[in-house]
Amino acid sequence: MLVSVDQIFDELLNRESLFINKRVLSHDYIPEILPHREAEIQKLAYILASALKGGKPSNVFMYGKTGTGKTAVAKYVLKKLIERGERLGLHFKYAYVNCRYRKTNYRVLVKICEEIGCRGLPETGLPADVIFDKIVKYIDERDQLVVIILDELDWLVKTSGDDILYQLTRINNELNKAQVSIIGITNDIKFKNYLDGRVLSSLSEESIVFRPYNSEQLYDILKQRAEMAFREGVVTEGALRLAAAYAGREHGDARRAIDLLRVAGEIAEREGASKILEEHIVKAVDEVDKDIIGATVRDLPLQEQLVLLAITVLKALGEQQITTGKVKNTYEKICTYLGYSPLSLRRLNDILSDLETLGIILAPVTSLGRYGRTKLISLEVDLKSLVKIFLEDSLYAAALSEFVGEEAIQKIVKAK
Incomplete structure (x- = not known):
């Protein structure tokens, strides 16, 4: 049964919040003590x-x-x-x-x-x-x-x-x-x-x-923030350890760890839970990943978006070995279709390096024997998520339809 908006508001107002100060879980909050720095x-x-x-x-x-x-x-x-x-x-x-x-x-x-x-x-x-x-x-x-x-x-x-x-x-x-x-x-x-x-x-x-934080350091950071952000006893030890482990496993990102804790708290509160458990951290991982991917792609400069769109097209077409040459060819076709001027191969390689730095792709240089060397490119983010992000823009949606086909796009979007 659907619940009215007023009922949602009433339920939230009548329930004691798990949070006492959510601001300390924002990116711009600077605590009086910065652990491990x-x-x-x-x-x-x-x-x-x-x-x-x-x-x-x-x-x-x-x-x-x-x-x-x-x-x-x-x-x-x-x-x-x-x-x-x-x-x-x-x-x-x-x-x-x-x-x-x-x-x-x-x-x-x-x-x-x-x-x-x-x-x-x-x-x-x-x-x-x-x-x-x-x-x-x-x-x-x-x-x-x-x-x-x-x-x-x-x-x-x-x-x-x-x-x-x-x-x-x-x-x-x-x-x-x-x-x-x-x-x-x-x-x-x-x-x-x-x-x-x-x-x-x-x-x-x-x-x-600045070296990346390890999992133990991230745990200390999360413990400090949890004590300021939540009512006493709300965050379980297991939830803190798991959030630290997730963030430490990638590249020691304290922002990601704090985001996981905040979103887990919001999920627990929506579910009416009295504590933040490991299962709430697991659910938070999916939500945070979607938000990070979307924000990162939307903030990319135009040419970087076009190169990433080319890689997305190749992946959507089932291309098994995505080389620099294939990306360049597809990128130039997309530029022509959308009315943009393509960049040189050198600038294209710079963009591939930037996308790799952001963690969106992997692009190791591989030898092709007598054919020289090239980058073999693979996506580090979910194809379905990328396609959905590009579909938000009418021009990129038109390019996807032109180069991938509407039926294939819908199949990717509807895949579980």
Whole structure:
């Protein structure tokens, strides 16, 4: 029997929630203690400490896979620096920009302006150098140190080049009273290979590498968050261990572990359970995986989506050995069909590497004997999920229908 919306709301309001503070399970929550990141915190603190004596801290690059604590450590140490600065009468500020969602130079500069308090700029319309000049003027008028955090910086450089990064590394030459330092965050260890020599020489950066968490470390993180997020005794030991094991088995992603715990709590609450059990973690895995795949694919730049669509088409057609050449051929056909200009083979290979870094595909290089070497490409995510995501877009849906066929698509979508 179907239940009315009002009944659902009434049931939720009358039942005691398993949660006491769900916010601590969000990605942007920074706890007072960051377990198992003491060494990284210490290194960044030493680098930034020179600001307390009026010096300009070195620029910093932080490397590590998703969910290894890079952003949390950067924000945590800067928060402490600002607090100490206030007690000493020093003015510090930081601007945080996630370049994955601000992929153009203009939008990055506008976000920096907003973060430092220089507001009222249009999202489009002004030349980028005008926005940059406004940033310089605003910062210098306030005699302060500003640290600019460029999170997922590789997305900006790959999409829009490194001109803005070069300008930011040279910004101190235009400042008389204030100073700027940069913290670049990336999960691409080869990131510096994409930078022009002039940018590299201007950076003068120090590096901090974040290793993935292991299952025991993830358990400690989850235990800390569970004690803050849920009523006492709600989360079972088995559920914590299982969530840590799932996240540790892939690449030690603390964000994924925390997402699993949050979603498991939501599932347990919907089911009217009084405790979060291992079975709720198992159910959460399916939900979280679907959300992660969808968000990742939708956020990809256009050309990366087109390459992934080509791989999806080949897989849907039952292709057993997907090589770089086959992907290139299918990708070019899709580009022609949709009216886009295809990229070169070199850029296609770069995109395949990016998709592999994101965990969407595997693309090991294989020797074909006298025929040379190629990448053998396989999907690391569920074909059905990918097809459903591409069907959300009318253009991609039309391409799937053209190159795979409507009957085959429906068979994939309806498969259990």
